[in-house]
Amino acid sequence: MMKSISMKVNPLYSDMDMSIQFHFEFSKGDCKVGEAMVSTYPLNGEVTYRKSQGGLSAKQEKCAVIDHFEVVQDLTKPCMTKLTHFLNVIGMKEIHSGYDLQLEATN
Structure with missing residues (x-):
């Protein structure tokens, strides 16, 4: 089912x-x-440092x-699965809902 749904970003x-x-x-x-809108923000100045070939690199958690x-x-569940998978792949440490998903789904 998820493969039959395409997602444009x-x-x-x-x-x-x-x-x-x-x-x-x-x-x-x-x-x-369907469609969705997602905003990304830095998390309280949290920075992760890791060693790489070029030296020490810093990554801010978002x-x-x-x-x-x-x-x-x-199609709510497969679309939400695609959306959260994308957000995890691009490195979102946390995913929050800016509104009540259940309330919007019933309207």
Whole structure:
């Protein structure tokens, strides 16, 4: 089921709150089945240091906040799985919901 859903990612930069935002579009075949908006933020100045070939590198830990998630009801779970997998791959340490997912799903 998850392979039949494609996900398009459009990164955006927000000057207002100095965050990187991602707009996701989910589709199945030629039909759009939903979209989501996610903002990313640094986590309280947490920095991880690691040794690399070029010396010591620093990486700031980040979290993601799902600001908007609207998907056709029966595809909610596979789309959310794709979304969270992407966020984990790009290194989000934490993923939070900016709203109640259950409340929006019932409206």
